[in-house]
Amino acid sequence: MKNVFVPCDGCTLCCRGNAISIHLELGDDTSRYQTFPHYIPELAEKGIVMLAHNPDRSCIYLGADSCTIHGDAPALCREFDCRRLVKDMGYTKARKAAKKGLLKPGIVTRGLNLIPTLNDF
Ligand code: SF4
Ligand code: SF4
Structure with missing residues (x-):
């Protein structure tokens, strides 16, 4: 789920073409997500992963018009x-x-x- 305080109103820009990193220090649990190594080699070498995405670069968890893992989205999604x-x-x-x-x-x-x-x- 995106930040509940933002009136996204169907906007899904944040869920398309963005690298959503998983942040253990913010409480994210990597095992709960399908992930790819981060697309930036230097970050991938450090073991940093990002949410997996579809061939069109949309997030793997994006449904027809909104997030499908309400409440369980990574910290970056919940706070942005x-x-x-x-x-x-x-x-x-x-x-x-x-x-x-x-x-x-x-x-x-x-x-x-x-x-x-x-x-x-
Ligand atoms: S937070 Fe992202 S998805 Fe929501 S309105 Fe802003 S740009 Fe769109
Ligand atoms: S987890 Fe949900 S809010 Fe975060 S990028 Fe994917 S679809 Fe968007």
């Missing part, structure tokens, strides 16, 4: 908030990160559009 990312980083910096391939442009745009839904905005 595109609004918070753009607000804290700043839109210009986030766009630059997207241009470098560090973020998906769609997530930056979506986060910007949803900032007004943050309670502390």
Whole structure:
């Protein structure tokens, strides 16, 4: 399940084309997931794994329009908030990160559009 506080409203950008790492230090249990070695060789060499994905690069746990492992998704999925990312980083910096391939442009745009839904905005 994605962060329940984000009004994703059918958006599944985070579940497509992203490397969701498993973080033991955040309480993730690797044995509960189908995983691949991380796509970045340096991380894979350290034993870091990411959720397995389908040939179209969508997460193996993505159903027709939402996550199928509600409540059991890894910490990164449960904690990520595109609004918070753009607000804290700043839109210009986030766009630059997207241009470098560090973020998906769609997530930056979506986060910007949803900032007004943050309670502390
Ligand atoms: S980009 Fe934002 S709205 Fe879309 S799935 Fe990710 S967290 Fe949800
Ligand atoms: S585990 Fe669920 S929320 Fe996380 S990327 Fe996969 S489908 Fe999306």
